[in-house]
Amino acid sequence: MHAHRSDVVIPVHEMPLALPGINELRLWDIDLRGISRVEVAAPANGSRPLVLLAPEEGTDARRLNRILGQLPQEVSVASFDPVGGDVLQLRGRTWVQESAAGHEYRVTGEGFWQIHKDAPGTLVGAVTGFLHDGGYLLPGSAVADLYAGAGLFTAPLADAVGITGSVLSVEGSPGTSRDARKNLHGETQVDIVQGRVERVLRQRPRSFDALVIDPPRAGAGKAVVSQLIESGPRAIAYVSCDPASFARDLGYFRNGGWRLESLRAFDLYPHTHHLETVALLVPAA
Numbered sequence: 001m002h003a004h005r006s007d008v009v010i011p012v013h014e015m016p017l018a019l020p021g022i023n024e025l026r027l028w029d030i031d032l033r034g035i036s037r038v039e040v041a042a043p044a045n046g047s048r049p050l051v052l053l054a055p056e057e058g059t060d061a062r063r064l065n066r067i068l069g070q071l072p073q074e075v076s077v078a079s080f081d082p083v084g085g086d087v088l089q090l091r092g093r094t095w096v097q098e099s100a101a102g103h104e105y106r107v108t109g110e111g112f113w114q115i116h117k118d119a120p121g122t123l124v125g126a127v128t129g130f131l132h133d134g135g136y137l138l139p140g141s142a143v144a145d146l147y148a149g150a151g152l153f154t155a156p157l158a159d160a161v162g163i164t165g166s167v168l169s170v171e172g173s174p175g176t177s178r179d180a181r182k183n184l185h186g187e188t189q190v191d192i193v194q195g196r197v198e199r200v201l202r203q204r205p206r207s208f209d210a211l212v213i214d215p216p217r218a219g220a221g222k223a224v225v226s227q228l229i230e231s232g233p234r235a236i237a238y239v240s241c242d243p244a245s246f247a248r249d250l251g252y253f254r255n256g257g258w259r260l261e262s263l264r265a266f267d268l269y270p271h272t273h274h275l276e277t278v279a280l281l282v283p284a285a
Contacts, residue, residue, distance in 0.1 A: 025051070034058075048096065050077070080110060087110050101152075132160070136235040225249055238279045
């Protein structure tokens with residue numbers, strides 16, 4: 001029989017995988033009783049970090065204020081609900097400013113951004129490299145960025161197609177879609193739509209020269225793959241964080257008459273089994 005003790009405390013004095021900007025906060029010195037979860041975003045460009053606190057039920061404002069007082073003044077702090085995703089400002093702002101591929105991006109606390117500091121630029125380079133080299137991304141092209149997040153790929157795609165081209169940017173999360181609007185407000189050739197990819201493609205059928213898709217871990221799935229093939233692009237750049245769901249989707253593409261033209265893999269999650277892949281898919285004929 002094993003005795004279980006919930007009161008065992010293991011002291012932590014650094015987080016070896018974290019950026020210096022996170023370790024410098026010395027969160028281990030702060031009394032975080034009443035907080036069930038802590039998330040920290042320290043932008044790779046050195047701009048203002050954001051600390052997100054998930055209070056336990058019954059944690060009052062005085063307790064939160066005491067924690068606030070122990071965090072450096074220049075750090076933004078917000079509370080958040082891990083289930084609903086709602087973020088409430090406590091100090092500073094509820095978002096961070098990230099930089100990648102020559103663009104600035106605002107990313108809200110509950111929004112998505114790559115966890116490895118070099119990942120955004122690396123992935124943009126791989127995606128645009130595949131599409132440029134194959135002649136699929138030209139001034140005047142009609143392209144789409146599906147599961148677009150804050151617009152990491154949308155912005156460089158807009159640069160490439162220019163004002164004579166068009167970019168459809170689709171993101172399901174309302175907060176993240178708002179980020180994309182802020183990040184791309186000056187780009188007249190970009191159409192930002194908030195909604196599920198399959199619904200948007202069904203409601204707004206159109207043809208594309210090229211597509212970029214970066215679905216969540218579950219992948220795109222059979223129905224979306226069928227819709228993508230029906231939209232008749234010359235090429236699709238598929239960014240995947242899960243090789244298993246990517247392999248399954250690749251099977252759907254092959255059954256639909258497409259083939260894998262090129263593949264690159266990136267170890268963006270050191271010391272884990274996770275791997276990011278970028279693939280170029282083209283019609284087999």
